[in-house]
Amino acid sequence: MDEPIIEALEPPKPAPTGLNIVVCIKQVPDSAQIRVHPVTNTIMRQGVPTIINPYDLFALEEALRLRDEYGGQVTVLSMGPPMAEDALRRALGLGADKAVLITDRRFAGSDTLATSFALTAALTTLAEERPIDIVFTGKQTIDGDTAQVGPGIARRMGLNQLTYVSAIDSLDLAAQGIVVRRRSEGGVQVLRSKLPCLITMLEDTNTIRRGTVQDLLRAARADVTVWSAEQAGVEDPMKCGLRGSPTVVKRVFAPSPRAEKAEMVTVEGKTPAQIGDALIDLLFARDPKLEAVVTAAAR
Amino acid sequence: MAETPQAQPAGRAGLRKELPERFRDYKHVWVLVEIERGKVHPVSWELMGEGRKLADKLGCQLAGVVIGPKAETTKTAIRQTYHYGADVCYIVEDEALTDYRNEPYTQVLTDLVNKYKPEILLLGATPLGRDLAGSVATTLQTGLTADATELAIDDDMCLGATRPTFGGTLLCTIYTLNHRPQMATVRPRVMAMPEPDTKRSGRMIWDNLRMKEDDIITKVLEFVSDNTSKEANLAYADIVVAGGMGLKNEANLALVRNLARTLGGDWGCSRPVVQKGWAPAERQIGQTGNTIRPRLYIAAGISGAIQHRVGVEGADLIVAINTDPNAKIFEFAHLGVVADALTVLPALTDAFARRLGARALAS
Numbered sequence: 001m002d003e004p005i006i007e008a009l010e011p012p013k014p015a016p017t018g019l020n021i022v023v024c025i026k027q028v029p030d031s032a033q034i035r036v037h038p039v040t041n042t043i044m045r046q047g048v049p050t051i052i053n054p055y056d057l058f059a060l061e062e063a064l065r066l067r068d069e070y071g072g073q074v075t076v077l078s079m080g081p082p083m084a085e086d087a088l089r090r091a092l093g094l095g096a097d098k099a100v101l102i103t104d105r106r107f108a109g110s111d112t113l114a115t116s117f118a119l120t121a122a123l124t125t126l127a128e129e130r131p132i133d134i135v136f137t138g139k140q141t142i143d144g145d146t147a148q149v150g151p152g153i154a155r156r157m158g159l160n161q162l163t164y165v166s167a168i169d170s171l172d173l174a175a176q177g178i179v180v181r182r183r184s185e186g187g188v189q190v191l192r193s194k195l196p197c198l199i200t201m202l203e204d205t206n207t208i209r210r211g212t213v214q215d216l217l218r219a220a221r222a223d224v225t226v227w228s229a230e231q232a233g234v235e236d237p238m239k240c241g242l243r244g245s246p247t248v249v250k251r252v253f254a255p256s257p258r259a260e261k262a263e264m265v266t267v268e269g270k271t272p273a274q275i276g277d278a279l280i281d282l283l284f285a286r287d288p289k290l291e292a293v294v295t296a297a298a299r
Numbered sequence: 300m301a302e303t304p305q306a307q308p309a310g311r312a313g314l315r316k317e318l319p320e321r322f323r324d325y326k327h328v329w330v331l332v333e334i335e336r337g338k339v340h341p342v343s344w345e346l347m348g349e350g351r352k353l354a355d356k357l358g359c360q361l362a363g364v365v366i367g368p369k370a371e372t373t374k375t376a377i378r379q380t381y382h383y384g385a386d387v388c389y390i391v392e393d394e395a396l397t398d399y400r401n402e403p404y405t406q407v408l409t410d411l412v413n414k415y416k417p418e419i420l421l422l423g424a425t426p427l428g429r430d431l432a433g434s435v436a437t438t439l440q441t442g443l444t445a446d447a448t449e450l451a452i453d454d455d456m457c458l459g460a461t462r463p464t465f466g467g468t469l470l471c472t473i474y475t476l477n478h479r480p481q482m483a484t485v486r487p488r489v490m491a492m493p494e495p496d497t498k499r500s501g502r503m504i505w506d507n508l509r510m511k512e513d514d515i516i517t518k519v520l521e522f523v524s525d526n527t528s529k530e531a532n533l534a535y536a537d538i539v540v541a542g543g544m545g546l547k548n549e550a551n552l553a554l555v556r557n558l559a560r561t562l563g564g565d566w567g568c569s570r571p572v573v574q575k576g577w578a579p580a581e582r583q584i585g586q587t588g589n590t591i592r593p594r595l596y597i598a599a600g601i602s603g604a605i606q607h608r609v610g611v612e613g614a615d616l617i618v619a620i621n622t623d624p625n626a627k628i629f630e631f632a633h634l635g636v637v638a639d640a641l642t643v644l645p646a647l648t649d650a651f652a653r654r655l656g657a658r659a660l661a662s
Contacts, residue, residue: 113443147433148429155437163429191520192517192518194516246476251471252469253472255605258631264629264637267637275646277650297562
């Protein structure tokens with residue numbers, strides 16, 4: 001394309017080199033420490049510490065590794081309440097270069113479709129500054145467990161979608177080519193695709209680095225960019241949050257105990273061997289065919 | 300899950316809105332028949348069984364969507380789709396659909412939905428189904444409930460999809476009120492496998508992929524098959540023994556493996572055990588791990604959080620061993636032992652070995 005010649009008023013900035021990567025992360029309650037009130041069945045959130053969604057750390061590490069190898073920058077992006085800034089700051093401490101939080105009361109109650117809408121707006125705004133080569137997400141979150149936001153972003157932004165990636169085999173920046181290994185049923189697909197792409201990283205594929213002292217010091221002082229819906233580039237707030245979510249949660253409940261109570265094996269006064277025998281007798285009494293199944297299977 | 304319907308709380312009534320005009324003619328239940336390298340994933344038949352119930356309740360038809368290459372394996376899949384309960388098959392055969400890829404599959408499924416307008420679309424929560432469902436739902440701008448553990452048609456003839464929430468501590472029921480189709484994914488083994496009826500047949504509706512191989516950016520260079528043919532598949536094992544934090548340390552998982560081996564079954568663990576790094580993620584049993592439906596499930600030192608419960612409730616017989624008499628697991632186990640798993644597991648292994656040994660000698 002022929003560019004019109006404009007006399008430069010200031011010396012041109014050098015073109016950015018390397019990769020422009022954005023990693024989407026989520027701050028989640030540490031689910032191992034969530035407790036449900038035994039009487040009211042409501043979640044007791046008080047004092048539950050928050051963490052970066054563990055699956056996102058594999059995405060972050062892969063992004064940092066690519067940046068270290070090819071140059072460029074890694075931006076971490078999150079949608080959440082103002083306190084989600086903590087998670088972003090932790091990511092900066094691990095080595096991310098920039099952090100952006102989109103936070104707005106109108107984002108509250110977002111389902112996966114509304115979440116991918118808001119994140120896509122922010123990603124599009126970030127891409128105006130410099131085109132994005134790769135968007136990374138974790139496989140899923142530990143609180144929502146849906147694995148649907150990544151594909152939603154890929155679809156909205158027209159990125160090549162590479163989910164459940166266990167390894168990036170090669171990356172050719174000049175040709176915009178990428179080869180990845182994708183976990184599928186019964187094996188691994190080796191896929192050749194193109195940048196820009198969205199990668200959801202499989203768990204246990206790398207080990208998150210420990211941040212350097214410099215990174216930690218920088219993270220403590222760094223500015224986390226905070227955007228409202230408008231600043232993130234959301235043009236239609238009706239597509240955000242509860243209003244923008246086609247799904248509606250109508251009921252939250254705890255399952256009731258099975259109507260028939262568990263039959264308890266008495267243990268008092270019995271040796272472990274006697275407990276074992278008593279249990280097997282009960283098992284075979286409950287399901288007479290089980291003995292044949294066990295015998296056949298054990299063979 | 301026995302759960303009596305509750306009156307809707309006041310203030311929620313506003314949730315029920317009129318379905319927009321453009322969605323009123325969306326009808327019938329669809330299930331994606333997932334074919335990966337010529338093989339239909341069993342979750343597709345499990346969903347066909349569940350889809351049959353939903354279609355009967357709605358008084359509509361059940362359709363299977365068969366996407367694949369022009370090949371004998373695809374023809375077999377079509378025949379089986381009727382055997383497992385479908386009335387209709389929507390079929391798209393194209394060489395470009397030989398391996399699963401997001402682009403062409405999204406194109407095919409989105410086109411079919413826009414043309415034939417189903418009210419419900421179900422997919423397996425597998426690497427293929429989860430990859431595809433998010434793309435299709437986003438393109439159609441409709442609601443999607445991921446990893447549902449229960450599907451039901453409510454009084455308004457809408458689909459209620461129940462799944463664990465808050466990290467598996469509670470359950471919630473989700474509806475898509477103003478959009479169609481209502482989409483859900485379901486993990487393998489959550490629904491029971493229906494009995495195939497080989498006499499069943501039905502209508503075939505053929506369509507095309509509106510995309511050429513040259514338009515598809517992502518290419519499959521190679522497929523590296525897992526060498527797990529000899530290993531039992533945990534999700535489909537008949538007998539499963541699993542351990543939780545009550546085992547106290549990683550080494551004690553050997554007690555679980557020993558009992559599983561003696562019984563000819565497979566072994567697993569609870570989520571905290573994986574989080575501790577004592578066992579690999581593929582051994583996890585529960586909502587975010589494997590859902591199992593064995594004849595016999597023995598849970599040792601597992602407390603029974605909801606996210607675990609939904610993954611094992613399909614088992615025919617659940618035995619729980621836990622030192623805490625108030626552990627949640629006793630609320631859904633059939634047989635319970637209040638004792639230390641570290642003493643009961645080896646005792647049970649010995650007792651089984653003795654009996655099986657005696658049988659082997661007698662025969």
